[in-house]
Amino acid sequence: MLETEKKHYQNTLSFAKQADAADPLARFREKFNLPKDENGNNLIYLCGNSLGLQPKKAREYVAEELNNWAELAVEGHFKAKTPWTTYHEILAKPMADIVGAKPGEVVIMNTLSTNLHLMMVSFYRPTAKRHKIVIESDAFPSDSYAVKSQIKEKGYNPDDSLLLWKPRPGEDLCRFEDLEALMQQHGEEIALVMIGNSNYYTGQKYPIKEITQLGHQYGCKVGFDLAHGVGNIDADLHDNGPDFAVWCTYKYLNSGPGALGGCFVHERHANNNDIPRFTGWWGHKMDSRFNMRVDFDPIEGAEGWQLSNPPILSMAPIRASLEIFAEAGFKNIRTKSKNITGYLEYLINDLNDDRIAILTPTNPDERGCQLSIQVKNADRSMHDGFMQAGIICDWREPDVIRVAPAPLYNSYEDVYEMIQRLKELLAKK
Structure with a gap:
């Protein structure tokens, strides 16, 4: 060594x-x-x-599902070696191990920005008093676009509702004490702290535990975009305690261009059906999902935020990569x-x-x-x-x-x- x-x-x-x-x-x-x-x-x-x-091994796993499609057609949902209806479930534990979560707290679904929007629907609930969002000043553009659009959709103005955690003049890195000062000044007005980690430009890893504790101290929800962090840093999401996190899988997780994203929802929210959310049938409990005529009954944990049945051909390369992570x-x-x-x-x-x-x-x-x-x-x-x-x-x-x-x-x-x-x-x- x-x-x-x-x-x-x-x-x-x-x-x-x-x-x-x-x-x-x-x-x-x-x-x-x-x-x-x-x-x-x-x-x-x-x-x-x-x-x-x-x-x-990605090619092998994609070919396996192409063969299942050819030979089983719709029956692949239940009769494939890895049935399509539960394919996403085999990715939960290896993905959870990487981000430091419990399997029920993570799900592979959608793409990064879609997941970020879904999480903000649930965890950005502005009021006249508390409507601001904190992001780092040099956030990845997609994060900035998503946050600003959510603020506008809720009827607020980003000029008033967006706060930037900035490096000091002449410096490139953000200092935690400056975030503390920002929270001390605006904490009662802030609804959400949403930080990209690690920063795409500088590579700076922000302290997840400390940021989460700081945000919660002021009654804010806290989330992270781990696009450049997942598979790259120790996130320890469960113990560090943010309300949510999102990420892509095509960078350090090697799942292919434009591949699916991932999502974490802390288990303290697992059974809270009162949390507002955009819903889809794949987030409905499996035992009554195919009934079709019952009210939405979400799966416990992060799976309850799923919308549509998973794209199996895109999940197959993720499976190949996560197996390598698990072995290593x-x-x-x-x-x-x-x-x-x-x-x-x-x-x-x-x-x-x-x-x-x-x-x-x-x-x-x-x-x-x-x-x-x-x-x-x-x-x-x-x-x-x-x-x-x-x-x-x-x-x-x-x-x-x-x-x-x-x-x-x-x-x-x-x-x-x-x-x-x-x-x-x-x-x-």
Whole structure:
């Protein structure tokens, strides 16, 4: 096992190879399809923060359901090896293990923004006195759009009802004490605290437990968008206690472009049928769902927020990825994440180049595997240079390259080679 202390890292290819040889998760790399260049050589893929790689077993599981459809047709709902009516249920426990929840608190359904809207229907209930929502100032645009539209739909004005948790002037990261001050000033007016975690731009992981306790102290509902956090950070949702959380599954959970999202509803709301919600027949209890002529009777827990029967062909790749997570163990994944991201940080700092800065927090407990690298006076040509050099990462305006060594399929050698190519690009500048 590689030691996490920086003094044990070495800026050599031999060290990277030794770290890979000692890595207990190295074997999982072979369970994914790695992208290749036109000559069939593996590219170095450090973009799992945007789209995770395809698990090799995804094709098998999708083909299995295509065969079921062909051979069983409608009977696949009950006679398939994994019946379609309960397919989503087999994903609940492995998904719950990743986000730190009970199986009944999570469900795979819809897509991220749809789930966010559904949760705000239930947990954003503004009144004339308490109608404001707090989000981080640099929230992912989809979150901002969703929140503003919910405020407008409820008859309020975002100019009055939206509060932004901002970094201080000249800083990039949000400070918890500034959120405390914001809550102290506006707490009695706030209906919902809804934070994206981790932040897509800086990679900052916000403290879920502390934010939840702070919001609840002022009588607010608290939710999180874990699009960049799920499979990447320790969310511990049940113990940390937010009212809800939502996420996508196509980044660190490797489920395919535009795949289904996930949703968490804390168990204290599991049996509260008085919570307003948008309803659909798949959220109705199974034993009377097909009766068709009874009033809506929601399933206990997060499943009660389902609308329609699940798209099986989209769930099959999620099943393939969650099996890998379960086999690897999320604690082991987080351990490697801290180690390999620490190695990336060490190599960047070892460049001793004042044109380079890392926006992401230095404390491994305040980030996932993403590092946001700011390059002074750079433009998109820097990112294009990476792509031409066989490194797939991504660019965010105005001057940030996001690099995410995903612990299930990235190697220490990937990280080392990425820095060698960064050196070459900087030399050209």
